[in-house]
Amino acid sequence: MRILLAGFNHETNTFADSRADDAAFAHGGGFPGFCTGAEVRAALNPEVNLAGAGFLLAAEAAGDEVETLLWTAAVPSGYVVKETYDRIAGEIIARIAAALPADAVYLDLHGAMVAEHAEDGEGELLERIRAVTGPDLPIIVSLDLHANVSQRMMDLSDAMVAFRTYPHVDMAETGRKAHALLTRRMAHGKPFAKAMARIPYMKPICWQSTEDAPARDLYALVGTLEAETGAPSVSYCMGFPAADIPMCGPVVWAYGETPEQAAAACDPLNAAVVAAEMDFEGPLYTPDAAVEKALELNTAGVKPVVIADAQDNPGAGGSSDTMGLIKALVAHDVQGASAGLVYDPEAAKAAHAAGVGGQVTLALGGRSPAKGDSPFEATFTVEALSDGVFQTKGPFYGGRTMGLGLSACLRIGGVRIAVASAKAQLADQEMLRYLGIEPTTENIIVAKSAIHFRADFRPIAGEIITAVAPGEMMMRSTDWTWHNLPDDLRMMPGGPTFAETKTPAKTAADA
Structure with a gap:
């Protein structure tokens, strides 16, 4: 296959005072900063734990031709500046347009990006890419475990696969899974059937470690359901609980060669995550x-x-x-x-x-x-x-x-x-x-x-x-004032719903 590769990563805390601008994406904040062309290959070398690096390694091992277009990341912060988002997204789209035709596009994304003018940063990017590629070119996406997955992201991509560990020690492995998923999508010859369910409660990140229950057992179930159903891919994102946007919150999803196969993998996972709600808790110290x-x-x-x-x-x-x-x-x-x-x-x-x-x-x-x-x-x-x-x-x-x-x-x-x-x-x-x-x-x-x-x-x-010392990432979601969540989403495990606590809507322009 001839595959076009791009990456645009940011985890946005809409309650944080800082902004992600050109300088933030140039530096990278512990990850590779802005790079293009051959620079991307150097940044995504086999020694680093990044999804793009794992994808590139797997694709080249399979004999695929990968054109590395652009990769960038910034340290998590408040909103991505509008001009910065548009500049980077615009360059990705221009490079894709110049590199077509191709067999597929692979995107290394986070899934919880919020720009000053776009609450669904990844969905917006996918929509702009589809305007160039058309509806039929396969697009495969890797996501962070903390992605706030929107319906638009699901509709505009052929398949998305998320990390299964927190700490994220499987980022490169997720890239390899994304390549395997693309290979299976091409062999299938048409888009997969999709099943998706939103989880009705938010989880503080301090209790999301996959080294401990309940997350450990839930992610083990993800792999078990793939094996038992034969589904091409099953994912569970615990969501990034610091984004005051309608798609904030955990999501489970699965792909199948038939709708029945997708549902057979998604439905039991949804039930298990819902049942584990009260296990996401622990002691916090002043x-x-x-x-x-x-x-x-x-x-x-x-x-x-x-x-x-x-x-x-x-x-x-x-x-x-x-x-x-x-x-x-x-x-x-x-x-x-x-x-x-x-x-x-x-x-x-x-x-x-x-x-x-x-x-x-x-x-x-x-x-x-x-x-x-x-x-x-x-x-x-x-x-x-x-x-x-x-x-x-x-x-x-x-x-x-x-x-x-x-x-x-x-x-x-x-x-x-x-x-x-x-x-x-x-x-x-x-x-x-x-x-x-x-x-x-x-x-x-x-x-x-x-x-x-x-x-x-x-x-x-x-x-x-x-x-729980002073900081801008609360371990109790109820310590923030929210405006834009789904009415039925519980703010904490066993806690009140947003409808019971909400105040009038606010946007990035008001922040």
Whole structure:
């Protein structure tokens, strides 16, 4: 086959204050930034854990010709700027038009992109592509597990396949599945039958780990249903619960060579996810309670205790600079603790000016609009400096070159803070080691992440607990004010429906 490949990835937190502009997509935020043509092949190399990389590897192994058009991503944030969305989407469409004819199009998308003028970012992109390709050219899409899947996305694509792990250690594997699905679609000779069901409740991301029940068992069922029914593909997206849009929420879907086959795979999965509603819950700790619990575990010999600073997770639109947990560590005079990554370019610049061993008096972090947060004003010792370029090694990022700009390890008392000039979710041990912090010997580690850190930190963690410090990614959906959800969608497992809580509609232009 001759296949056209493009990728456009963003997870949009419509409650976050930041915006994804040209600069954000140029950098990539821990993922490859904007690239075209041969640059895409270099970015999607076999060492990285990305769906596009897995697809490219599988396609070339099968002898297919893949024309790599464009790939880009930005760190999760608030809305994608209209001009940026239109520029990138326009270039994808222009490159597809210039590369036709082809046998198929493969798109590496997230599924939860919201632009200032387009609440269904992926559906809008697919519609624009269809205007160029026509209705018959097969389009296969890979999606993040947190996609908010719309009916328009389902209608305009031939098939979509989603990650099955959170932490997302199967991104490349999902790309390989997308290629296998395309191969089966071509052999079938016509579009698959489709079955789709929307799940009636939202799930906080901190309880979505597929390493634990109930998500672990539900995703095992996805594979079982594929095997038992022979369905070409079955997917379950838990949704990104920080998007105030009508298609927000979990979805299950399946493809079949017949409508009966698709339904036979989709219906039991829908029933199982609905039945598991009340299992998506667990304990959440305030900053002080989290530190006290960690110290209690340390006293019992449990080390390191990893505290998830889940509400300031830059992987879900957080600012990665709130100080709630760091202030709690210092207030409790914790020894052998580290926290990261804190996004503060000015602090990193000041540390480089002072040099290793120097002291800097700073108002660190605390610049986001997160309620209850403020900068941490103190004098810090500069323990280590870096240009921010290093290789990741863990299962989430894979073997990727990080470029986090000027970086520094700042120490106050027994607490060390990893500070960077670019946002990236702390999901790899090397993101501490590049600043001289050895995670395996720490007593307490504060990770600005909700789940992805578990992929590389769970093997070394004595215990993991989740905190609700200030941040822009609430672990309780009822802590936000919503305007645009489906009336019957429950805001939390067992919680009220949107109809019971809603306020008048608001759009991106009002934000």
